[in-house]
Amino acid sequence: MSTSPDMTKPPPRWPAQVVLGLAALALGGCSAGAPSFVLFGAFFPAWLLCGTLGIVAAGVARALFVASGLSDVLPYQLFVCTAVGVIVALFCWLIGFGQ
Numbered sequence: 001m002s003t004s005p006d007m008t009k010p011p012p013r014w015p016a017q018v019v020l021g022l023a024a025l026a027l028g029g030c031s032a033g034a035p036s037f038v039l040f041g042a043f044f045p046a047w048l049l050c051g052t053l054g055i056v057a058a059g060v061a062r063a064l065f066v067a068s069g070l071s072d073v074l075p076y077q078l079f080v081c082t083a084v085g086v087i088v089a090l091f092c093w094l095i096g097f098g099q
Helices: 014-031 046-068 077-097
Strands: 036-039 042-045
Touching (some): 046 077
16 A cells, blocks of 8 residues: 655745735835925935935045045944944934934
8 A cells, every 4th residue: 555645735825825914914015104295296205315315425524535545544334434434324213303
């Protein structure tokens, strides 16, 4: 007597249901009214504007470090410029959209 597994049995569906359930919970917060404004007829998320301003500020900080000669003596320039960008982005978020 052979005890081979039944090949006609479909695979379990519960992993897909768990993933879909978690995705539905995660995406449910997107409709909670995130801060946004109308730009060119479409809603533009405010965090994207703040992030863009942070990136520009990091670039300006890097240019100022190079122009002033500080880039020759400043260690960890990538982290310093990234920190400047994050600080500016968070400051813009706090001033523009904070409570």
